[in-house]
Amino acid sequence: GSSPMHSPAAGGHTDGKGDIERRLIGQGLIDVQTTDPLLLVDLKYARSDNFMGENVYGDLRKCYLHPEPALMLKEAHARLHDRNPDLVLLLLDGVRPRSVQQRMWEMVKNTPMQPYVANPARGSMHNYGAAVDVTIARADGTPLDMGTGVDHFGMLAQPREEQRFLREGMLSPEQVANREILRNAMLEAGFQPLAIEWWHFNAFDKDTTRRRYAIIE
Numbered sequence: 001g002s003s004p005m006h007s008p009a010a011g012g013h014t015d016g017k018g019d020i021e022r023r024l025i026g027q028g029l030i031d032v033q034t035t036d037p038l039l040l041v042d043l044k045y046a047r048s049d050n051f052m053g054e055n056v057y058g059d060l061r062k063c064y065l066h067p068e069p070a071l072m073l074k075e076a077h078a079r080l081h082d083r084n085p086d087l088v089l090l091l092l093d094g095v096r097p098r099s100v101q102q103r104m105w106e107m108v109k110n111t112p113m114q115p116y117v118a119n120p121a122r123g124s125m126h127n128y129g130a131a132v133d134v135t136i137a138r139a140d141g142t143p144l145d146m147g148t149g150v151d152h153f154g155m156l157a158q159p160r161e162e163q164r165f166l167r168e169g170m171l172s173p174e175q176v177a178n179r180e181i182l183r184n185a186m187l188e189a190g191f192q193p194l195a196i197e198w199w200h201f202n203a204f205d206k207d208t209t210r211r212r213y214a215i216i217e
């Protein structure tokens with residue numbers, strides 16, 4: 001109704017931030033664009049064209065991480081710019097509440113897609129605010145061709161199979177080169193790649209992350 005108690009203005013808050021964002025800030029996370037305003041952000045789970053087929057992020061549109069991973073991302077962006085001034089990092093996901101991870105898990109468990117989603121029982125590195133899903137875009141926002149889309153849950157997405165797919169003509173030299181541009185920038189900043197998803201990077205190893213941070217439920 002029209003009662004002020006139910007005003008749509010973010011539950012009566014005046015800073016324009018929704019409940020998820022306020023919860024993230026309360027747990028020490030920051031909006032990555034506050035450390036690097038040139039990063040592009042388009043949260044795929046806030047859209048309906050993701051593998052789940054719906055927006056599972058409510059009104060969240062910003063990419064949040066703990067401060068140290070956010071600084072590492074700024075560093076990766078700078079490394080990318082050093083060599084490719086026309087390219088920008090495009091963030092598709094940062095912190096992801098475990099409640100969302102649980103919904104993902106329900107969709108993929110006991111299917112061939114299961115290896116591409118972390119089990120919420122132990123927690124995804126995204127649930128700790130210490131992982132990103134990221135690609136590269138041109139200045140106008142057009143993503144580079146990486147050979148598959150983000151969240152293509154199949155072999156063609158796996159960096160460990162890249163050289164074979166290149167030899168077999170399933171990936172082009174340009175697609176592999178684009179993935180290497182992304183990996184080089186991220187690894188130079190200290191991120192760790194995943195063997196099965198070209199778009200996913202962890203800020204630290206899992207033990208370090210679990211010692212340092214708590215899961216965002």
Ligand SMILES: C[C@@H](N)C(=O)N[C@H](C)C(=O)O
Binds near residue numbers: 200
């Ligand atoms: C779901 C996918 N984008 C992803 O992030 N996978 C990793 C393995 C995760 O769930 O942590």
Ligand SMILES: [Zn+2]
Binds near residue numbers: 093132199200
């Ligand atoms: Zn990921």
